[in-house]
Amino acid sequence: MTRRICRSVLALLGVLAMTAHAAPAAAVLRAETVLPVRPVSAANASVFATPLAYRDDVIYTVNVETGTAPVPLHGLGLRTVIRRGERDATGRWRWRSHVLDTTTPNDPYHTQASVGLDERGYVHVAYGMHYVPWQYAVSTEPGMIESFIFRGQRMTRDQRYASQHRDVEFPGPGTAAIPGMQVTYPAFFNDRHGALYVTYRYALFPARTWQERVFAGAIARYDVDTRQWRQLGGAVRIDRDDAALPPGQNETFTRPFAGEPGWWAYQIRLAFDPNNGMHASWLWRIGNSGPDNTRPSYAYAPAGSERFFRSDGSAYTLPIRLNDAERIAPDTLPALSPRGFYNPARMTVTAGGVPVVTVQALNGRRYAIRRTADGWAEPERVPRDGWQIRFDDEGHEWAFASGLTVLRRNVDLDGVPASDWQTVFDGRKTPATRLCNPRVVEAADERAFYVHANQLDAGGRCRDDRIAILALHRSDSE
Numbered sequence: 001m002t003r004r005i006c007r008s009v010l011a012l013l014g015v016l017a018m019t020a021h022a023a024p025a026a027a028v029l030r031a032e033t034v035l036p037v038r039p040v041s042a043a044n045a046s047v048f049a050t051p052l053a054y055r056d057d058v059i060y061t062v063n064v065e066t067g068t069a070p071v072p073l074h075g076l077g078l079r080t081v082i083r084r085g086e087r088d089a090t091g092r093w094r095w096r097s098h099v100l101d102t103t104t105p106n107d108p109y110h111t112q113a114s115v116g117l118d119e120r121g122y123v124h125v126a127y128g129m130h131y132v133p134w135q136y137a138v139s140t141e142p143g144m145i146e147s148f149i150f151r152g153q154r155m156t157r158d159q160r161y162a163s164q165h166r167d168v169e170f171p172g173p174g175t176a177a178i179p180g181m182q183v184t185y186p187a188f189f190n191d192r193h194g195a196l197y198v199t200y201r202y203a204l205f206p207a208r209t210w211q212e213r214v215f216a217g218a219i220a221r222y223d224v225d226t227r228q229w230r231q232l233g234g235a236v237r238i239d240r241d242d243a244a245l246p247p248g249q250n251e252t253f254t255r256p257f258a259g260e261p262g263w264w265a266y267q268i269r270l271a272f273d274p275n276n277g278m279h280a281s282w283l284w285r286i287g288n289s290g291p292d293n294t295r296p297s298y299a300y301a302p303a304g305s306e307r308f309f310r311s312d313g314s315a316y317t318l319p320i321r322l323n324d325a326e327r328i329a330p331d332t333l334p335a336l337s338p339r340g341f342y343n344p345a346r347m348t349v350t351a352g353g354v355p356v357v358t359v360q361a362l363n364g365r366r367y368a369i370r371r372t373a374d375g376w377a378e379p380e381r382v383p384r385d386g387w388q389i390r391f392d393d394e395g396h397e398w399a400f401a402s403g404l405t406v407l408r409r410n411v412d413l414d415g416v417p418a419s420d421w422q423t424v425f426d427g428r429k430t431p432a433t434r435l436c437n438p439r440v441v442e443a444a445d446e447r448a449f450y451v452h453a454n455q456l457d458a459g460g461r462c463r464d465d466r467i468a469i470l471a472l473h474r475s476d477s478e
Helices: 003-013 157-164
Strands: 029-039 052-055 058-065 076-087 093-105 114-117 123-126 136-139 148-150 184-190 196-203 215-223 228-231 236-239 251-254 263-272 278-286 294-301 341-349 355-361 366-372 388-391 396-401 405-410 422-426 435-443 448-456 462-474
Touching: 029 058, 029 076, 029 093, 029 422, 029 448, 052 114, 052 435, 052 448, 058 093, 058 114, 058 462, 076 123, 076 157, 093 157, 114 196, 123 184, 123 196, 184 263, 196 263, 278 341, 278 355, 294 341, 294 355, 341 388, 355 388, 388 435, 396 435, 396 448, 435 462
Parallel strands: 114 184, 215 263, 263 341
Antiparallel strands: 029 462, 052 058, 058 076, 076 093, 114 123, 123 136, 136 148, 184 196, 196 215, 215 228, 236 251, 263 278, 278 294, 341 355, 355 366, 388 396, 396 405, 405 422, 435 448, 448 462
């Protein structure tokens, strides 16, 4: 690593110092209903998906909705629907919809859809996958949803049904626009310049036995000029024992970001700092799939680079192996949740470029861990076990919790608290804002947050079969 890069990493991490607590200035968030509460399928439930995207005053959301008849668990017939909303001349939100798929499986937490936008405004949707080839489509025009080109790999309806019951395998290396086979958990992210990334899990060796396939984590970046996806990882050779290669081909290569035989890499999350450096967090699980994961991990890549580093500046060799991965707060997190953590380990970054990772213990408690110059700080409880935290460029940290409840406190550039948390929005008394499981997209140009969430019922239970979208407009004068 060059001295220049070393200085860059140190500058990003900063030196954290505690400051005196002071009462924050009052802030007001004004709620605007963007998409009123509407029904979806209960199979829309997920923790990995990115169901909301924003660009130039337009909102896109993709969800699993009910079909024309009831669909049994692991049956087919639900619909993946993308919706596009924008204000008309009177300021009212108008919505259009497009059905992408009518054979979506009834498979909660696995086959939900994610939406992303590239620099030129084309709409990308990945949907309906659990150990199957890529199901992926791109709009034919920027900003439009009326027509899509399928750039995945076709499956028959029988194959799709059988895959839900583990009665069919897909042993080839994959022919879709995004590399990989036996794919699960796609999620889209944009960097500070709008470049589109996708993270996912896939089988490195899809023709081998279940225990030998190595379900690895991947990061891929989209090139708008070539319309091609490129994996950011280390080359792994695939031969005819590993995958069903085409006749006459004896080898190919794949480029996973992280993987380990006998372990599964889970749900990579990305965040980009003010210098457009990439920060990544993820979890691991031994032996097989499941909700109880361990070893929250971290990596960093400078802007424009495909080289990844630990937070101390030491370089990774890709793909990242289990024992090489930098563990986040390894001495304190295991004691907080000895049986592990739910997915995902969410990633965010402060205005000064300091990485902050949040994890959810199996008892439901959520913790935020900041990187300091001396290592990972002691985990701090996220207020009201908020789903997401965000840092703005004006010296604030925000926490979004079910309720819908939003809290805020003052912080310095490195995320060091300078005040106590203050509740700045509480939607629990109004039916339109009684929401849970918030997914947040910031619209800095509007000084607003857009929130995709589920509805809380009268008994305080979160309904997977009801969603809404709010805009929370900042009206404080800071």
